Amino acid sequence: MTVLLVKLLGFFIRLFGINKLKYPSVILYGLLRFYRNGIIEENLKRSFPNKGIAEIKTLNKAYHHHLSNVIAETLQGFSMSQVNLAKQFKIKNADLANEYFDNGQSIILVLGHIGNWEWGQAIVSHYLKHNCVGVYKPLSNKSFNEYILSKRSQYRVRLLPQKQLLKYLISHKDEINVYIFIADQYPPVEPRVKVNFLNQETYFDSSVEKIAIKYRLPVLYADIAKVSHNGYETELIEIYKGIDEFKTPTITERFAGMLEGNILRNPSIWLWSHRRWK
Numbered sequence: 001m002t003v004l005l006v007k008l009l010g011f012f013i014r015l016f017g018i019n020k021l022k023y024p025s026v027i028l029y030g031l032l033r034f035y036r037n038g039i040i041e042e043n044l045k046r047s048f049p050n051k052g053i054a055e056i057k058t059l060n061k062a063y064h065h066h067l068s069n070v071i072a073e074t075l076q077g078f079s080m081s082q083v084n085l086a087k088q089f090k091i092k093n094a095d096l097a098n099e100y101f102d103n104g105q106s107i108i109l110v111l112g113h114i115g116n117w118e119w120g121q122a123i124v125s126h127y128l129k130h131n132c133v134g135v136y137k138p139l140s141n142k143s144f145n146e147y148i149l150s151k152r153s154q155y156r157v158r159l160l161p162q163k164q165l166l167k168y169l170i171s172h173k174d175e176i177n178v179y180i181f182i183a184d185q186y187p188p189v190e191p192r193v194k195v196n197f198l199n200q201e202t203y204f205d206s207s208v209e210k211i212a213i214k215y216r217l218p219v220l221y222a223d224i225a226k227v228s229h230n231g232y233e234t235e236l237i238e239i240y241k242g243i244d245e246f247k248t249p250t251i252t253e254r255f256a257g258m259l260e261g262n263i264l265r266n267p268s269i270w271l272w273s274h275r276r277w278k
Contacts, residue, residue: 003147010075018080018088021072021230028068035064036273043272047198062268066226073230074118078151085155086126089119090233091222094127097178097236100218101129105242106177110208111222112184112259113271115232118152120224121180125156130178132157135165162207169215179217181208184259186276195256198263202256202277209251218242219251221258226269 013024040063044056051059077085100107107130111120125132134157139145149159157180160168165179187205194201212219219240227233239254249257263270 003143006075006144006147010078013072013075014079016076018076018084018230021069021076025065025068025072028071029065032068032071033064035067039275040064040272043274043276044267046200046277048267049199059267060272063270063272066268067273069230070116070118073116077116077119077122078154082123082126082155085119086123088231089116089123091123091127092233092235094236096238097127097220098129101176104176106130106175106179106215106217107242108179108181108208108212108217108219109222109236110181110183110219110239110255111224111234112262113182113274114259114262115224115226115234115269117182117224119232120222120234121152121157121182122155124178124180128178130176132180133168133177134159134180135162136160136182137162165207165211169211179211183208183255184271185274186278193250193252195253197256197260200277204252204256206250206252208255212240212242212251216242219255221255223258223262224269226266 013021016024037060040060041056044051044059048056048059073088077088097107097109109124111117121134134152136149136159138161139148153159183205185205187203191206191210192203193206195204196202197204208219211217218238219242221237221239222234223237224232224234237258239258240251
């Protein structure tokens with residue numbers, strides 16, 4: 001999808017406004033109905049081996065509806081103020097994170113591709129007192145990567161490639177930051193570990209764990225729920241206090257377990273079209 005096409009699609013969607021997004025979502029669903037069908041069905045079958053063909057197809061259809069909604073929401077959101085976005089995506093217990101700020105501590109906020117993760121990143125600085133640093137892995141399409149970064153950065157989030165994070169932590173140790181990771185995609189390289197996740201052994205990036213332990217950074221998980229057609233809310237859950245010494249379960253295993261529980265409550269709102277298992 002080229003940047004020009006995304007811009008044109010965004011212009012079309014913004015004509016409807018947030019209260020009428022169901023109309024462009026229906027159009028997008030018609031266009032995306034068979035998008036990555038094979039990958040999605042394979043992922044669902046592997047994750048839910050006890051479900052029959054009819055149940056898998058129902059989940060597949062529900063996922064395509066959600067994906068269509070997320071695309072419409074995200075493109076609409078690029079033209080919305082953070083205050084209005086925060087009305088659509090609420091953090092229920094921001095005080096849990098803000099207590100760390102009051103104590104002068106940076107933290108890590110880790111989440112998955114659940115609900116509308118773009119909105120989730122965009123509203124963090126509205127609720128949290130910390131400076132926000134979004135840690136990302138660059139997209140292969142450079143022009144599209146630059147376009148997405150320009151849109152993400154408008155919400156008081158400093159965007160940082162993951163490869164530069166360690167250098168940044170050392171040179172900005174006096175800042176009180178929240179480092180935001182979307183950490184559930186397939187990690188092609190080390191550091192990574194195998195975790196039992198959705199009925200199968202699954203590789204997870206263990207960078208968050210290594211950084212958290214080395215720099216004594218508390219880790220919070222953003223448990224995301226879809227509460228209305230274009231509405232979300234998240235509850236922050238503490239994974240690591242920054243002071244514990246433990247081996248089992250590890251930070252990565254705790255994250256994977258919380259993410260799995262989040263998915264099982266509403267399977268259709270996770271990113272099933274990603275080639276998660278290779």
